[in-house]
Amino acid sequence: xxxxxxxxxxxxxxxxxxxxxxxxxxxxxxxxxxxxxxxxxxxxxxxxxxxxxxxxxxxxxxxxxxxxxxxxxxxxxxxxxxxxxxxxxxxxxxxxxxxxxxxxxxxxxxx
Amino acid sequence: xxxxxxxxxxxxxxxxxxxxxxxxxxxxxxxxxxxxxxxxxxxxxxxxxxxxxxxxxxxxxxxxxxxxxxxxxxxxxxxxxxxxxxxxxxxxxxxxxxxxxxxxxxxxx
Numbered sequence: 001x002x003x004x005x006x007x008x009x010x011x012x013x014x015x016x017x018x019x020x021x022x023x024x025x026x027x028x029x030x031x032x033x034x035x036x037x038x039x040x041x042x043x044x045x046x047x048x049x050x051x052x053x054x055x056x057x058x059x060x061x062x063x064x065x066x067x068x069x070x071x072x073x074x075x076x077x078x079x080x081x082x083x084x085x086x087x088x089x090x091x092x093x094x095x096x097x098x099x100x101x102x103x104x105x106x107x108x109x110x111x
Numbered sequence: 112x113x114x115x116x117x118x119x120x121x122x123x124x125x126x127x128x129x130x131x132x133x134x135x136x137x138x139x140x141x142x143x144x145x146x147x148x149x150x151x152x153x154x155x156x157x158x159x160x161x162x163x164x165x166x167x168x169x170x171x172x173x174x175x176x177x178x179x180x181x182x183x184x185x186x187x188x189x190x191x192x193x194x195x196x197x198x199x200x201x202x203x204x205x206x207x208x209x210x211x212x213x214x215x216x217x218x219x220x
Contacts, residue, residue, distance in 0.1 A: 031206055040120070042197060042212040043155075050206070058207070090155065092208075099145065100208055102155040 003027050006091050006103040014111055019078040021106050023091030025071075029101075031094040032074040034058075034066060036087040037105070043090065049074055081110045113138050115200050117211035124188050125219050132183040132214050134172075134198030143201040144181040145208070146172055150194045158183075158196070168192070188218045 003026030013019050023032060034046040035058075045058030047066040055066050063085060065077045078085055088107050092100040114137040124130055136142055146158040159167045161174040161181060172183045181198060198211040 033207075035210075040212060042117075043208075043210040045207060045209075048207060092155075094206060096206065099157045099160065102147075104154050 004091060004093050004101055004103045006089075006106050008106060009104065010107045012109045012111060013081050015082060016080050019081050019108065019110075021076045021089055021091075021108070023074040023076070023093075023103060025074075025093045027093060027095075027101070028071060029093040029095045030071075031096065031100075032068065033092040033094070033100065034064070034074065034076045035090045035092065036060065036085075037090060038087050046076065046089075081108075083110050086110045113200060113202050113209050115198050115209050115211035117196075117198055117214050119214045120212070121215045121217065123217045123219060126190055127187050130183075130185045130188045130192070130216065130218075132196050132198075132216065134181045134183065134211060136179050136181060136198075136200050138179075138200055138202075142174070142176075142181075144172075144174060145199045145201070146170070146181075146183050147197045147199055147210075148194050149197070155197070188216075190218045190220060192216060193218045 005024050007022045033048040035043040044060045046064050049055045049068040067075045088105050090105050091103040094100045116135045144161045147155045148158045149155045170185045195213050197213045199208045
């Protein structure tokens with residue numbers, strides 16, 4: 001597996017609380033991505049980064065923010081979690097116009 | 112608009128039967144297409160890409176620009192092929208992957 005980890009791997013939180021998910025890579029790849037995976041929707045892009053402090057919105061960015069202060073870390077924050085954000089979250093990395101390598105996923109449950 | 116369509120949510124076949132997982136795309140430029148696979152409790156991994164034109168684990172996929180399709184095929188399914196399969200389109204200069212909704216392949220013994 002590519003050097004990409006996610007933490008935490010599982011989290012249960014209450015509606016209205018802030019949540020931060022971390023993606024860490026050791027490959028020094030330029031691009032990093034956050035997706036959510038839901039039945040019937042496949043994978044949908046939340047946000048992505050094309051360099052340190054360079055980020056952009058994806059398809060389903062409402063309610064999420066990201067930060068990338070160094071190459072190896074890409075943080076996804078839910079400012080005020082809602083039940084609709086219960087999902088499995090995947091981070092991915094890529095060196096460029098190439099395949100993406102995925103992390104193991106974080107299962108988030110918002111009660 | 113860029114879009115990937117996988118019409119089948121579930122495809123169930125018997126071991127040894129041929130498999131075809133359908134994928135159609137909508138893209139104005141020259142597409143770069145991928146198939147990703149997710150085995151139970153594992154992370155997504157690349158199965159194959161159209162530009163490499165290779166066969167991985169017995170699977171092949173041919174890009175048909177006329178039909179805007181990139182169907183995944185295998186002549187004889189194995190039980191270990193059971194997994195979720197995603198077709199994906201690389202969206203130009205933004206380097207964003209656009210995924211289909213996925214097809215769950217279940218190979219029965």
